[in-house]
Amino acid sequence: MLALQASLILTLVLLSGFDYAIGSEAVEHHLAHKVRSHKGGRRHRAANYGKLRFEPEPYSKKMELNSTGKIHCKVAGGDAPAVQWYLNENDPLPEGLTSSNGTLLVTSASRDHAGKYTCRAVDGNHTITAEISLDIVVSPRIIEPPPNAQVSATAGATVTLHCVAAGEPRPTTAWDRNRTQLARTPGVEVESSTNSSSARIVILNNGSLVIRNASAADSDRYGCLAGSAAGLARNELQLTVHEEGYMPPSESVGVGSKAVVVSISVAAAYMLLVAALMLYCRRRRLRRRQRGEKMELEMAEGREKLVEEAGDDEKQKVGNGTAQNGRLLHPDKDSDAVNSEVSAVSRASKKSGQYEHLTLPRSLLSEQITLGRGEFGEVLLAKIDMQQVKKLKNKDLSDGEPEVRHVLVKTLTTKDENQLAEFRRQLDMLSRVRHDNVVRLIGLCNEMDPHHMLLEHTDWGDLKTFLISTRTQEEHARYLSIAGPAHPAYPRPAHSVPLSEGHAVAIAAQLAAAGGKIASKRGTHRDIAARNCLITSSLQLKLSFPALTRGPNSHEYYKHHDQVIPLRWLPSEAVLEGDYSTKSDVYMFAATVWEIYTKAELPFTKLNDNSVLERLKNGNLEWTVPATVPESLAALLKRCWSKSPADRPQFKEICETMVTVVKEVTAANEVTDSNDSGDALNVENALD
Incomplete structure (x- = not known):
């Protein structure tokens, strides 16, 4: 009976003009159902049928010299496709590279490994191929100036600061002063410009910085930034310009002379401290006197106002307080004691001076x-x-x-x-939080x-735009094909700067430090995302509050119960119950780290807003950790995405874990430049 049914279906398909060699989904489904009912050992066969394809398609990669890495080639469809990697189109792989189950393994990247590679998947008579490029690079390393160098000069002299870097490809260099790019500063010229001969500060073509007729105002911290397709590096130096005739203390001064110098310094410091305390007390008394006069004036005005408005019972009320043209007035609580004349005037005085x-x-x-x-x-x-x-x-x-x-x-x-x-x-929180990674x-x-x-x-703008600029052409094209017209995509700059693994984990650690500092002050951010983070030219992250609900990021917000919320970044308790806490910030921190490792992709790109909301309600919205995330960080992100807030870690634990992850990544990549995970991180500052 089974053979008769299969023959009838096959005859109908041939009469309809279909190619049986490819196969009809209806036939395969029917046959698979019959086979499944008689042969339980072949139940998996139906799930694999379909057009042979890459999911996702392999993309080009840049690897650090002498590092290890993997390039995946995942295939879907077919019955049992065989996947193999080749050099160029058909050449065998060079020594040091192996192909295993569709994964190209690089044990120790050398310059000989750079070139074109082809992934070929074969399933019977069907074959598909994908070609990628493997580039071997060397991260930029600044030779001069050394880290935290000290340079002294005399006022009126010409100072030359050198910025020399090495790496493959050859890095380009730039100077900044106190983290502000000098090339964009008024009065600073480049050597090739027409005004370079008369300018006081000139950036030479070889990367050196020349300051003519130096003065004390030029004393500052100067940074040498080197960047290439392999990454970024930055060293700082301190320039101190002394007045003419200044003699620095000699190292050969005797013990007695040093004691005299120390004694004089201590005495001078004590005198300055006493003078500062006297000035502080004087100014404080003056402010108190002024505040007393101001309070008396406000009390008099308040009495007059109370008399004039005694019969006016039609004040505009909003909620429990009064809103006047968007002024920052706090709600007043109604009670006989509080509404007395003196209390009302004193409260008004307190409000006026709060900010x-x-x-x-x-x-x-x-x-x-x-x-x-x-x-x-x-x-x-x-x-x-x-x-x-x-x-x-x-x-x-x-x-x-x-x-x-x-x-x-x-x-x-x-x-x-x-x-x-x-x-x-937001005003109150930012006035209390002081941290290098918070605006x-x-x-x-x-x-x-x-x-x-x-x-x-900051000089480099928001983190989201920066992450998009680090995409390769292949990554950008792949994301555009996934996102489609429903979610508008940012234009990608012509020249991309790849984001190394060390840079990505460093930025994530800085974000953890910012969240930890806000949590230590008993505050919540409520909109942590790449669009609300800023990045500097030295890859220092700063958590901010732009929250552009209309503009280039408007598609990342959703109107829910008359509130505009970042739906895809929020946990269910914040969306459905309006319950914002440190634990909801932890959830959003993990979502932002996901953005860092996916180069600013939109979370749940294939789902529309209503589908995301429905899955949040049903509790089946699941995050997928990107393959490039280190294992220890991946485990942390999964805990941060726990459906129950009680199961999510505290920011203090997150900061401690990020310090460990940074050390692991640094050790694995044998990074010699401490800038990737040192000065810019300040992870432990969040716990101060």
């Missing part, structure tokens, strides 16, 4: 550019002179050279009480509406 120490005039902002719209209003990029900011906060500070920096400006135009509370929450709160422009929150910005 006084952050106040800056918006006239300091220049060259404002709109980036998009955030949760409170427009988000701008502007410039500000930090020298003027310092002078406003310290009246005794003398005038100095302008320090123009970029700042992120978050405007407050909403009148919604929940958004006003969130604006205050600094520059100030608050609140003399008129709308209020402006000013945040630190």
Whole structure:
């Protein structure tokens, strides 16, 4: 009976014009069902049938000289395809390379291993091939200056600082001053420009930095940055310019002379300390006196206002407080004692001075550019002179050279009480958190509406754009084919800078340090993602708050219950119950590390927002750890993605684990340059 049914189906397929050699899915499914019912040992056969294909297709790779690595070639479809790697198209693999189950193993990469390789999968009469390129590189290494070098010069002299680096391919070099690129600084010229002969500061074509007629203002930390397709490296030096006639202390000074010098120094330091304490006490008494006069004036004005408004019972109420044109007023609790005249006036006085120490005039902002719209209003990029900011906060500070920096400006135009509370929450948290991997709160422009929150910005912009620029052509094309038109993709720059394994784990460790510092201050971020992180030219990460809900990242947000949320980065308790905590930040930290290792792919790219939300509700939204993630870090990420917040680790444990992971990766890659995991990490600072 089985043979008769199979013959009838086969005859129908041939009459319809189909090629039986390829096979119809209906026939295979029917036959597989029959075989499964009679021969249990061949149940797996039906699942493997289909068109022979690569999933995913192999892509080109760059490997460090003398390192070990793997290139995977995974095949789907067919019955039992045989997968093999070849040099070029059919040549045998060179010594040191082996092919095992579709994986190309490189035991010790040498320059002879660079070239074209082909992965061939054969299943009966069907064959598919994929070609990749293997490049052997040497990470940049800075020869000069050595790390933390000290350079002294006399005022008026010409100072030459050399930046020499080695690596394959040959790295290009750049100079920065206090982490600000010199090539973009006004007054700095390159050797090939027309004004180089008259400029005081010139960057030569060979990478050297020349400072003519040096002055004390040139004293600062200068960084030599070397970069190539193999990665990045950076060394710093300290330049100190002394006045003419200054004599540095001699090493041959006797013990008695040294004792005299030490005694004089201690006495001078004591006198300076006493003078500083006297000045501090004087200014503190003056501020108290001014505050007392101000309070008396406000009390008088408050009495007049209470008399004028005694009969006005129609105040606008929003929630438990009053919202006035987006001003930062705290909600007042109703009670007979609290609503007395003195209490009302004292509370108003307290509110008016809460953000006084952050106040800056918006006239300091220049060259404002709109980036998009955030949760409170427009988000701008502007410039500000930090020298003027310092002078406003310290009246005794003398005038100095302008320090123009970029700042992120978050405007407050909403009148919604929940958004006003969130604006205050971010202000309060950033004013309490001080860390190298968290953006600094520059100030608050609140003399008129709308209020402006000013945040630190970096020279290399956001982490997401940086990660996209590190993709290879093949990786970018593969992601575009997966994402499709539903999720708009960023344009990829023509010249990419690959992200090494050491760089990736270093950035992840810095993110853990930032999250740990916020958690230690009992704060929560609530929107940790690559788009909300900044990166500097020395690969220093800074966790920020742009939160561009409208703009280039708008497709990464989802409107849920009248709230715009980063759906794909949040755990279920935050989405479904609005329960944000340190444990939800831990979940988002792991999602951002996933972005780092996937070069800023969108989480769950193949699912639309409604499907992601439905899977969160059902508890079957599963994360997949990228293959390039180290095993110890992969285990940590899986714990961070636990469905129960109680099963997720604390940030303190995450920071300690990241220190261990960085050491393991550094030891495995035999990295000699400590910049990949040293100065820029500051992981342990989060625990201070």
